[in-house]
Amino acid sequence: xxxxxxxxxxxxxxxxxxxMAIVARGFPTVGxxxxxxxxxxxxxxxxxxxxxxxxxxxxxxxxxxxxxxxGGRRLGPLVGILAVxxxxxxxxxxxxxxxxxxxxxxxxxxxxxxxxVAGTALALVGPVVLHAVFxxxxxxxxxWGLLLPVAW
Amino acid sequence: xxxxxxLAAVFEPQLLLTILLCTLYGSFVGAMPGLTATxxxxxxxxxxxxxDPVQAVAAIVATTTTAIFAGDISGALLRMPGTPASAAYxxxxxxxxxxxRPRTTLFVSLFAAxxxxxxxxxxxxxxxxxxxxxxxxxxxxxxxxLATLGLSCAVFVGGASVxxxxxxxxxxxAIASVGIDVAVGHPRFTFGIxxxxxxISFIPAMIGLFAIAEILRNAETSDPTRxxxxxxxxxRTALAGAWGQIRQRKLGILRSGVGGTFIGALPGAGADxxxxxxxxxxxxxxxTPEKFGRGHYEGIVDGGTAxxxxxxxxxxxxxxxxxxxxxxxxxAIGVLLxxxxxxxxxxxxSDAMLVETLFGAFLVANxxxxxxxGLAIMAASRLLRVPRSMLMPSVLLLSMIGAYAIMGxxxxxxxxxxxxxLGYLMTLARIPIAPxxxxxxxxxxxxxxFMVSMMKAQGDLxxxxxxxxxxxxxxxxxxxxxxxxxRAAREVIxxxxxxxxxxxxx
Amino acid sequence: MLKKxxxxxxxALIAGAGAAAAQDSCDWTPDRAVTYIVPWGAGGGTDANSRxxxxxxxxxxxxxxxxVNRTGGxxxxxxxxxxxxxxxxxTVGSVTVEINTMHxxxxxxxxxxxxxxxxxVDIVPASVLVADDSxxxxxxxxxxxxxxxxxxxxxxxxSQGGIWHLALAGMxxxxxxxxxxxxxxxxxxxxxxxxxxxxxxxxxxTPALSEGKGLVEAGDARALAYMHSEPMEALPDVPLTAETLxxxxxxxxxxxxxxxAGMPDNVACSYAQAIDEIxxxxxxxEFKASRGAEVVSMSRDELSAYMAEKDETLGEVxxxxxxxx
Numbered sequence: 001x002x003x004x005x006x007x008x009x010x011x012x013x014x015x016x017x018x019x020m021a022i023v024a025r026g027f028p029t030v031g032x033x034x035x036x037x038x039x040x041x042x043x044x045x046x047x048x049x050x051x052x053x054x055x056x057x058x059x060x061x062x063x064x065x066x067x068x069x070x071g072g073r074r075l076g077p078l079v080g081i082l083a084v085x086x087x088x089x090x091x092x093x094x095x096x097x098x099x100x101x102x103x104x105x106x107x108x109x110x111x112x113x114x115x116x117v118a119g120t121a122l123a124l125v126g127p128v129v130l131h132a133v134f135x136x137x138x139x140x141x142x143x144w145g146l147l148l149p150v151a152w
Numbered sequence: 153x154x155x156x157x158x159l160a161a162v163f164e165p166q167l168l169l170t171i172l173l174c175t176l177y178g179s180f181v182g183a184m185p186g187l188t189a190t191x192x193x194x195x196x197x198x199x200x201x202x203x204d205p206v207q208a209v210a211a212i213v214a215t216t217t218t219a220i221f222a223g224d225i226s227g228a229l230l231r232m233p234g235t236p237a238s239a240a241y242x243x244x245x246x247x248x249x250x251x252x253r254p255r256t257t258l259f260v261s262l263f264a265a266x267x268x269x270x271x272x273x274x275x276x277x278x279x280x281x282x283x284x285x286x287x288x289x290x291x292x293x294x295x296x297x298l299a300t301l302g303l304s305c306a307v308f309v310g311g312a313s314v315x316x317x318x319x320x321x322x323x324x325x326a327i328a329s330v331g332i333d334v335a336v337g338h339p340r341f342t343f344g345i346x347x348x349x350x351x352i353s354f355i356p357a358m359i360g361l362f363a364i365a366e367i368l369r370n371a372e373t374s375d376p377t378r379x380x381x382x383x384x385x386x387x388r389t390a391l392a393g394a395w396g397q398i399r400q401r402k403l404g405i406l407r408s409g410v411g412g413t414f415i416g417a418l419p420g421a422g423a424d425x426x427x428x429x430x431x432x433x434x435x436x437x438x439x440t441p442e443k444f445g446r447g448h449y450e451g452i453v454d455g456g457t458a459x460x461x462x463x464x465x466x467x468x469x470x471x472x473x474x475x476x477x478x479x480x481x482x483x484a485i486g487v488l489l490x491x492x493x494x495x496x497x498x499x500x501x502s503d504a505m506l507v508e509t510l511f512g513a514f515l516v517a518n519x520x521x522x523x524x525x526g527l528a529i530m531a532a533s534r535l536l537r538v539p540r541s542m543l544m545p546s547v548l549l550l551s552m553i554g555a556y557a558i559m560g561x562x563x564x565x566x567x568x569x570x571x572x573x574l575g576y577l578m579t580l581a582r583i584p585i586a587p588x589x590x591x592x593x594x595x596x597x598x599x600x601x602f603m604v605s606m607m608k609a610q611g612d613l614x615x616x617x618x619x620x621x622x623x624x625x626x627x628x629x630x631x632x633x634x635x636x637x638x639r640a641a642r643e644v645i646x647x648x649x650x651x652x653x654x655x656x657x658x
Numbered sequence: 659m660l661k662k663x664x665x666x667x668x669x670a671l672i673a674g675a676g677a678a679a680a681q682d683s684c685d686w687t688p689d690r691a692v693t694y695i696v697p698w699g700a701g702g703g704t705d706a707n708s709r710x711x712x713x714x715x716x717x718x719x720x721x722x723x724x725x726v727n728r729t730g731g732x733x734x735x736x737x738x739x740x741x742x743x744x745x746x747x748x749t750v751g752s753v754t755v756e757i758n759t760m761h762x763x764x765x766x767x768x769x770x771x772x773x774x775x776x777x778x779v780d781i782v783p784a785s786v787l788v789a790d791d792s793x794x795x796x797x798x799x800x801x802x803x804x805x806x807x808x809x810x811x812x813x814x815x816x817s818q819g820g821i822w823h824l825a826l827a828g829m830x831x832x833x834x835x836x837x838x839x840x841x842x843x844x845x846x847x848x849x850x851x852x853x854x855x856x857x858x859x860x861x862x863x864t865p866a867l868s869e870g871k872g873l874v875e876a877g878d879a880r881a882l883a884y885m886h887s888e889p890m891e892a893l894p895d896v897p898l899t900a901e902t903l904x905x906x907x908x909x910x911x912x913x914x915x916x917x918x919a920g921m922p923d924n925v926a927c928s929y930a931q932a933i934d935e936i937x938x939x940x941x942x943x944e945f946k947a948s949r950g951a952e953v954v955s956m957s958r959d960e961l962s963a964y965m966a967e968k969d970e971t972l973g974e975v976x977x978x979x980x981x982x983x
Contacts, residue, residue, distance in 0.1 A: 350730025
């Protein structure tokens with residue numbers, strides 16, 4: 001028996017290293033130099049494979065699945081938060097900062113188990129506060145999107 | 153006589169007010185994950201147009217030094233370092249905060265920061281020309297060895313087994329290899345995305361690996377003690393406890409303060425690298441190295457001292473040569489030039505008064521920081537009373553906006569998403585995150601200097617040992633890495649990795 | 659074509675231009691915040707000029723001008739961001755000389771035709787610097803050594819194919835040497851290159867003279883030449899390549915304020931007019947003097963022609979030194 005999680009981790013690192021090394025072989029070199037843009041990624045790739053093998057060896061030595069420190073896992077909210085971030089990235093330019101932020105806040109409050117009232121309150125207040133801090137004080141040009149006609 | 157004029161100049165009400173306001177501004181910006189000291193200073197520049205030179209420099213100094221400290225606030229409370237300089241000891245600070253001592257921890261790092269800053273100024277004032285002379289001899293050879301030596305810190309800070317620390321370090325280095333390479337300008341691993349040409353800078357990387365990964369862990373766990381129900385100790389206990397910690401560790405503070413100043417004075421190194429090295433040294437020399445990474449004040453004291461000392465150290469090459477030690481001092485040089493002052497050895501004779509007032513303002517800023525920093529700590533510990541369902545979404549949005557603000561592009565949000573997932577998976581695989589951040593920070597330095605040295609020597613590896621300082625640094629670096637690899641091999645072969653972890657758990 | 663304006667004549671010019679412009683309805687002003695994109699990092703020369711100009715535009719028009727540093731890809735990222743923005747006047751930026759070089763070396767398809775030039779902000783000639791303990795005390799000595807020992811010396815200042823690399827390679831080529839007779843060591847900007855120079859890592863650096871001015875005044879570096887036809891007030895003793903070299907080689911980078919292509923004419927001329935007034939101000943003159951730079955200005959038409967001409971000449975240099983893709 002072995003710790004399967006370590007075996008998976010080790011194999012993933014080896015695969016990542018191998019992929020890096022293969023892509024790096026395609027990088028051009030200049031004027032017959034033995035060293036070029038591929039040198040550093042190749043070293044990193046070797047390192048990834050080596051440490052992947054090391055972790056797999058640890059897993060084999062452990063001989064059993066070690067228990068987790070944390071309690072149970074809930075995949076739903078996890079995927080939900082990832083979706084919120086992706087939504088924000090997609091919606092920021094077309095919808096504008098205020099709308100995208102309000103929707104993201106409302107959804108993530110619900111994902112963390114908050115109520116509709118609390119979520120709506122944060123969705124209304126949050127973007128205004130962030131606008132004041134980032135746009136007005138720190139001068140970060142946040143996109144206006146749909147709200148461009150009423151931009152101030 | 154001259155001292156009186158100097159004191160009058162330093163304690164001028166307008167200057168003091170500027171310093172106070174800037175320390176408040178600095179603690180606010182620094183505490184926000186993703187907003188760095190550099191950004192705080194860049195935003196300050198338009199205001200410095202209306203200031204006299206001393207006031208302008210004092211404003212920059214006060215802002216930087218508090219911003220570097222304030223990075224610890226979100227690090228301790230939320231496990232999200234506000235600036236990269238706080239990343240080295242974030243695990244310790246957060247563990248202590250979770251154990252019911254958030255204010256003590258933050259006051260420890262506030263006191264350490266202030267003392268580190270003061271040590272830095274005193275050294276800066278007394279030894280600047282000498283420090284600058286040493287630093288000026290650093291070419292790419294020395295810089296390469298130093299950065300490679302810095303990478304070995306990864307193994308000391310991680311707290312896990314050697315293969316896991318290395319795995320994390322190489323993941324960080326892999327992230328660092330994205331972007332246009334220095335030798336021929338070929339875009340690597342950019343998938344045709346323009347925004348990735350400059351590589352993945354450590355701000356979005358850090359936000360992703362720490363902040364988003366932490367939010368994801370919070371989302372999937374049902375363990376309620378993660379946040380929200382932390383107990384906060386009374387202010388008096390916190391102050392007394394913090395002061396006690398500082399008094400116990402005088403030697404470490406002195407060592408980290410001096411070391412941090414020196415590292416800050418080296419070109420290309422800065423507050424973040426100073427903190428990493430001080431933390432690693434601290435662990436090496438500690439009587440209780442096994443406590444590091446699990447909630448131990450020693451590393452916080454040493455790292456916190458070193459990063460603020462480095463802020464002062466970075467002014468050395470700036471003042472003496474007009475060569476910036478980091479991007480903050482680069483902006484500061486521009487401000488000085490604008491005020492008709494050319495940094496260089498001559499500034500010490502032609503504008504001696506200004507330089508001395510600058511040192512004075514530096515000193516005052518580090519003292520005033522205790523007040524502003526204290527206020528920031530008090531305000532921030534209120535955060536813990538906010539329910540998790542409100543706090544986490546706010547932090548999530550803040551992180552995304554912070555990353556967007558740095559890059560000015562939506563690509564930053566995608567980077568944060570990808571690296572957040574990566575950080576989460578790394579925690580699942582029991583791989584520490586801190587060494588990866590070190591890899592991201594140092595990867596480019598190592599590669600650039602290596603390639604530059606190779607091109608200078610036309611591929612002759614002995615070129616790395618041609619210069620005296622470089623040869624010494626090279627031998628030390630190779631010896632340290634040799635030992636590390638030997639230890640790793642032994643650990644893996646004997647299966648000692650698993651054994652040592654079992655004992656660590658007890 | 660390049661005008662060095664004294665303050666008095668400039669003010670007179672502006673007064674005249676203002677009267678003429680009133681008929682052209684150059685009366686556009688922003689009514690919300692404007693994004694000002696800088697393709698180079700905070701702390702550099704482009705950044706300092708841009709931030710100063712942005713703060714003065716802000717004062718003039720009463721709307722925030724938010725400066726954003728979009729660095730990366732040797733300038734590609736920031737220039738693309740400027741060119742791809744809406745040409746509504748709410749996104750402008752500092753287009754620099756790299757718009758004339760990037761497309762020749764194959765980094766991007768972007769050219770000067772993808773932007774609307776609004777005003778010239780700075781002209782930045784290259785210099786030739788050596789460390790103070792260098793064996794060379796004149797440019798001709800340096801070139802003679804390179805001619806006899808090609809590949810022996812190294813130089814640095816910016817990335818491979820960057821503008822200061824072209825300055826060196828172009829000069830060597832114009833003087834009849836191989837363009838790589840002094841080998842180029844790429845660096846991330848001028849600061850690390852100057853560090854290498856005084857640490858003895860490279861023999862020569864060719865950054866903007868303003869960037870090395872501090873070192874020269876401190877006696878840690880010597881300026882052998884200034885690649886320009888007119889002397890610099892801050893360091894009047896530095897020889898000009900236009901006078902000392904047989905080829906009369908000169909090379910200067912430039913910084914402009916530009917918007918995306920297709921900007922409406924009333925917006926463009928409003929910007930040009932506003933920036934002209936700023937450039938003629940005492941405050942701008944003081945700022946320039948503090949950096950050891952000259953106040954320069956050009957009309958929009960002159961600037962377009964200047965960029966087109968630079969594109970051609972730099973293209974020839976890039977071809978000649980073998981960096982063209």
